[in-house]
Amino acid sequence: MAINEKMIEEILNKYPAKVKRNRKKHIVIRDSARENQEIEANTRTIPGIVTNRGCAFAGCKGVVLGPLKDMVHIVHGPIGCAYYSWLTRRNKAKTDDPKKNFLAYCVSTDMQESDIVFGGEKKLARMIDEVVEIFKPNAITISATCPVGLIGDDIQAVAKAARAKHGLNITAYSCEGYKGVSQSAGHHIANNGLMENIVGEGDWEEPPSKYTINILGEYNIGGDSWEVERVLNEIGYEVQVVMTGNGSYEKLKNAHVAQLNLVQCHRSINYIADMLEKKYGTPWLKVNFIGIRATIESLRNMALYFGDEALIKRTEEVIEKELAEIEPQLEPYKKICSGKTAFCFVGGSRGHHYQGLYEELGITTVLAGYEFAHRDDYEGRDVLPHIKSDADSKNIPDLHVTPDERRYRLKIPVERMEELQKKIPLSNYKGMIKDMMDGSIVVDDLNHYETEEFIRILKPDIFSSGIKDKYIPQKMGIPTKQLHNYDYSGPYAGFRGAINFARDVAMGFATPTWNFIVPPWKDKPLLEGSIEQCSDDTCVEEVGA
Template identity: 55%
Template sequence: MEANKIIPDPAQVREELIQKYPAKVAKKRSKSIVINDPETIPEVQANVRTVPGIITQRGCCYAGCKGVVLGPTRDIVNIVHGPIGCSFYAWLTRRNQTKPETLMDANYIPYCFSTDMQEENIVFGGEKKLKIAIQEAYDLFHPKSIAIFSTCPVGLIGDDVHAAAREMKEKFGDCNVFGFSCEGYRGVSQSAGHHIANNGVFKHMVGRDNTPSEGKFKLNLLGEYNIGGDAFEIERIFEKVGITLVASFSGNSTVGAIENSHTADLNVILCHRSINYMGDMMETKYGIPWMKINFVGAESTAKSLRKIGEYFGDEELKARIEAVIAEEAPKVKAVINEIMPRTKGKTAMLFVGGSRAHHYQDLFTELGMTTVAAGYEFAHRDDYEGRDVLPGIKVDADSKNIEELKIVADPELYNPRKTESELEALKEKGLEINGYEGMMKQMTKKSLVVDDLSHYESEKLIEIYKPDIFCAGIKEKYVVQKMGIPLKQLHSYDYGGPYTGFEGAINFYKDIDRMVNNPVWKLIKAPWETAGNGKGAGLAASYVTQ
């Protein structure tokens, strides 16, 4: 086992990170690089434009809307209105697993649909082609829903995808058609697309089916996209403890489940960044409280299950939760005990997503590893500093064009699941309802927090800290590995997973152990590079002595 590493002085690191930048860039970047103090959480500049020319991890609004939120629902035909690329790149690349119940059930996830806009559509408008495409999709597949996603040129040439959707929906009668104005240039990252997707799903899907859902403890799982089968593991645990999952937003989900989701009694939020809007809107319209939970990490899973038990306040449920935790814990413990001696004291860096950089710290903590620096790709200040800062975040030009739906209580369906006094009582028990305390509170003092980390900064950080593992995405994967440091992809999980729940924790421990202790990292140098190339004394005549 390696000795604990000496952590460099973060103030100095911060200076080094921005030293090479032109003055204006340095000034801007310095506000996004913060030395953490969990007691008095400092302000992090987040959700602002990336400086042009900076090599960023970020993607676009369309990616957040179609790729992240809508993509995982299997029975929607998602037509991308635009040139071919946008649909092509989002085709099966996010690993949203899905499991239709029978061979007859719809599953469009392996398909890629596009209007493949051509020059004449840009010049003369693409609405006509879009409507033809919707009609053809309807004739071929007769899906329950068709969603339309606008790409950059669509907004610029003024195609009205919403009008086209309304017209076709009316025409079909038995197919819900709706559009998203999620042009790539909106907002400053994928984040704008999450918000637009939340709005669209809320407006066009949630609440269409009022059939009371069955089950005693009914909840929706928000912000879980079933990458690598994460949702399957959570579903397994829910079933074991007797919790009914009404709908998942949106891993392994169906249109029907989402349309019926307002009949649940609790929303639990995994990825706060991408789906918090949905939690708030369902609270206001239907009276369903939401709670931030985390199923990444064995301890976090147990804690989250207990929170859910506490929320429903049912002794029998609580007992079952304890029984399941007791049943699952030994296998987790056995693996940790075996692996911990090889991982303890090692360091990690996480620069990913809008929630993952927070959640995965729990798994590293369980492995005895320290997160020395972390940051998000597309988060907002509340994901770092907690939702308490929300009222103080000023809306800039890039955010103000993202629609904020005005939601009011539904005159018929609003039904507060908990009374004010019940909510108060839950808060006293330590349950944070409709709240999230953010990532920084959990990170150690003097750890480094960097929003929208650039390529340059990542190389510098690695040079200075020499972490044992770096967590990011595919674009960073081989850059970091060329530096001799293993990179764990936390978008695609390097095609592994699941990493949620108890089984997922075990998978993660094993994967990290394998990665940080792989002998290959010691094989990078050729023997002659270290032994003095060509300076040997000739072959030793070993046979003489043998």
């Protein structure tokens, strides 16, 4: 069923007037006839709306820093936040040195009431000593939770002193939960910290191979990055570091040598991409390794960037080989999925990325949105100069980088850059809205109430989001697919990942379970029989009897 403004109005009427006015700006019906459709995003969450958004700490420690495997990530604060960000994102990692993989560890100062009253700096300093002794990590991060900033613990100073004492890269991130309006603030804080303290710390001056790249904004959920790297390696690329899935301090510190940075999740990592370009002259390419077509396009764009005939040829060979492998496998799933509709509401980029893969399976995305994205993720980076900065965004300072005197090198000439930018998303992202079908809905910061209402109207065949909201549609009898942690499945990226995704989605439709939801006594009689026709006389008799 198509949706119109009136229906949205009806949904919003349930809210108090002020809330209604606010939420209205976060919902857009796609209309390609209109040049630039605006949506409000990255503004304060309405209290009590039951949002799916998290906090700055979640974005910093939970998303960006957490996956770096050879570092110990200390959480300075009471125990809860450390516990809740302990292995919750399924970012996988393997390392050559089994003693240097600390992802399974949750390490916290576990502040108590006395620490809140008297300050926790000394405890933190003592704890860093212990962590160095126990784990011998390659580097340490310290992330702050709410009370730390409020009681005035100077974690930056503690980190600095510890750095001098241990001769280790120890950095602090003031990512208290109340900063900004969502986890997006935390991404920014983490980006700034990594750029300022780690990237470029290494002593490499030259890339280790002809085609050295970094993959930014790929967190290796369910092994996504491994599938992508498999294909890239086969073509002949060398991946210096993945930020930050399966990433490491050891690799990250030499990230500056890459000749191209790929950006998968624009929201969480565009700051670093931008800063790498300014500081080292390395452009970034917006890629999307979710979906077969998107993967192919990304690979071709990469080859085009390097412009090497042999590389272009090799790229096509690999694409052909991969397609031959997966296309026959995909067919049966397409038959099951074809003609279905989906909701696709994820964090800050997957809401866009998965639409293409759905389309390839014959599934139309009728509603999509982001939890914590900004307007540029919806409308494209062209909108950036027009975004008003508010008090919340000003609280997270932009890190102003300047070209590195020694290491800045234009990777491609300016003219060629301009020429390429016309063809491929080089240092640019066009956003989600432009890719959406007319009549489909874009919702920013979807909540429980709206989820339920939109499901009632649009009756999607599958709802793809996260664990907090997946049980709502399931209770309503609609299959779901978690796109945050993949329901413990994956990888979904690249060629082989697409098959996994198709299998999992098709299984959601095809499971016999749904057939039993309505009990037989609700929709058909348990006793079969027919009522005999009778003459008027006998019927009257029976009624009377």
